[in-house]
Amino acid sequence: MKDTIITHQRRHLFVAAHPETPLQSDAFRADPRIAQARQLIAEALADHQSKLTDVRPTGAAAADANQKMLDRFGKARGGATFWPYLSAGLGNGPFVELADGSVKLDFIGGIGVHGSGHSHASMVDAAIDAAIEDTVMQGNLQQHPPSLTMSERMVKLACESGANLQHCLLSTSGAMANENALKIAMHYQSLKHVGQALKQGGQSTNHDGKADRIIAFDNAFAGRTLALAALTDRPNYRMGLPLTIDVDYLPFLDPHSPAKSQRWAVDELKRLLDRHPGRYAAFWAEPIAGEGGYYGGSHEFFRALCEPLREAGVPIIFDEVQSFSRTSRPFAFQHYGLDEFADIVTVGKITQVCVTLFGEKFKPKGPILSQTFTGSSSMISCGLKMLDLLDEAECFGENSQNMARHEYFVSRLESLQQKYPDLIRGPYGEGMMIAFTPGDGSFDQAKTLMETMYEIGILGFVCGADPVRIRFLPPPAITTNDHIDAAIELLDQSLQKFAGLIS
Ligand SMILES: Cc1ncc(COP(=O)(O)O)c(C=O)c1O
Structure with missing residues (x-):
């Protein structure tokens, strides 16, 4: 018992006597070559993602290659994926480029995972911190x-x-x-x-x-x-x-x-x-x-x-x-x-x-x-x-941006509801969990609208049962009213097409 205390005290003294023992790990992280590599990656990222600022339809050849990949994937995993989403690996805010060549406005974000949209410069930089750790x-x-x-x-x-x-x-x-x-x-x-x-x-x-x-x-x-x-x-x-x-x-x-x-x-x-x-x-x-x-x-x-x-x-x-x-x-x-x-x-x-x-x-x-x-x-x-x-992004607090964006989004959905009274109705969710009930509330109609939205370029997903609803999880850290306007415009186009499909 006495020995243990002495050993512990010695160790404590050792640490106290050498508080500034330099760690190679810190020196590695602070190495100017690492800083330079980060800088180059950040510049390349900014250059390429700046070209992804709007939705884009898929090209025929890319769609074909994408479908082949999805077929192989379905075979490998023993079942098809829920929808044809395969990321190409780059995005910009809520916009994401897919392997089928399209760019979508992503307001579902892997069901709430992409809280700062796609390829956010700070997130890429944080991932570099992790990549140089000694363990995965x-x-x-x-x-x-x-x-x-x-x-x-x-x-x-x-x-x-x-x-x-x-x-x-x-x-x-x-x-x-x-x-x-x-x-x-x-x-x-x-x-x-x-x-x-x-x-x-x-x-x-x-x-x-x-x-x-x-x-x-x-x-x-x-x-x-x-x-x-x-x-x-x-x-x-x-x-x-x-x-x-x-x-x-x-x-x-x-x-x-x-x-x-x-x-x-x-x-x-x-x-x-x-x-x-x-x-x-x-x-x-x-x-x-x-x-x-x-x-x-x-x-x-x-x-x-x-x-x-x-x-x-x-x-x-x-x-x-x-x-x-x-x-x-x-x-x-x-x-x-x-x-x-x-x-x-x-x-x-x-x-x-x-x-x-x-x-x-x-x-x-x-x-x-x-x-x-x-x-x-x-x-x-x-x-x-x-x-x-x-x-x-001041998502929380008295002037919570989450709640301000919720109100704006809901006001825009209410305008759509007036335009399409039989196709969309509330309630519209809470905070940055936005939803509406489409058509007759059946799974088939909700799925039809979700797929139509996907094709037009706005990603949302189903939730609920009786009625089945369409939900959005906009990325709270970066969503702006302009992004919401763009989503409403795409939803408007989707509802027009949906009306034709269910009539
Ligand atoms: C409320 C809630 N709890 C738990 C889970 C399960 O999380 P995971 O899919 O990461 O296992 C989910 C996933 O959608 C969820 O929405």
Whole structure:
């Protein structure tokens, strides 16, 4: 014991005596040849991307070559891709050049991943930082300081208005972030029951000490692991798969009937809590229904649900994999003033590297969460840069650019609605999660419009079920009103063509 202390003190003295020991790694990063290479890449990037400023149709020969590549890809992956998108590898703001020779205005961005558009100079530069790291992937036994910086930044953002989320675990997908969130909640609840049982001489608040049920919303989408396929409310996403967890569903806030839907959800929640006392490991919720159709939540709605959940001691998980960065605050739970209820929060997509945030009391007591890979060096470096860009663009705060652009986008969609009253209707989403219902709300018509838009040059994607909607995720860090005008013009052309196709 004494030896250990001495060794530790010696090491400490050694570090203190040589605080400026130069690191070759720092010297490498600061090498003028690296700076020169960065400069040359930045200049070449600016030259070439400056030519991508508008949409462009595909050429016949390129379309043919593209189709052959897609056919090979479909064969290799055992199924066709959802649409014919193969990037050529360069873009400019919301414009992206595809391998079929076309340029599209990309307002879906890989479903919310391209938060600063395509080929943003700062993101390319951040990727160079990662490319010269000595490792492609960071993780369990190969942590680098940027993983620490990312974790601390996410914790700081998450706690900025009072939430208790002092810990952050990185991972490589939204599904993994959610899987970790469920594990943390289940582990915590089960150990809590064991503790209670011990204190009460073997009597637990539930019958066999298990906390194995989850409460979620109708139309939830959490990802596609075995556990999350059970949680996700899409029967065909769990076709042929075992139901690994028991999930009970509540109706989400209905924008056409908010008071009634809130009453219905709260009554149903109370019935569930009475029916399965002590059995719920977590309430899992997207604050804004994403795949469910881009319907906003509200402070009143969530508070009415979270209070009885708190009373019953059920941990609350907010899935912000899609909603992070898209409202007036970094997190949608902050936008709705729900900080006190955020026990565990997951983030993904726009941050490039995914995260699970959790409070002190949820710290796992056993090794349930370790992974070889928690993120690539470029995910982490570019994720950090993305947070800078969102800040620089003043996406959040009192004069939130996200909310200003939302209003502008909605006003333009309302004008289109007046022009095409049978083809487009609201509600129009929340913040930089924009959506509308096309035609009769059927999947077939939504798909027809989505494909027409693709051909004309504006990328949006379907979401929701009954009605099926078209959504946009404009890149929050760079979208301007001019980009929105360009998108509306292309949508107008698409709706004209769509009218002919469905009549
Ligand atoms: C709300 C939500 N949670 C989780 C996921 C799963 O993320 P990933 O596809 O990165 O696994 C998604 C993906 O669309 C999502 O929208």
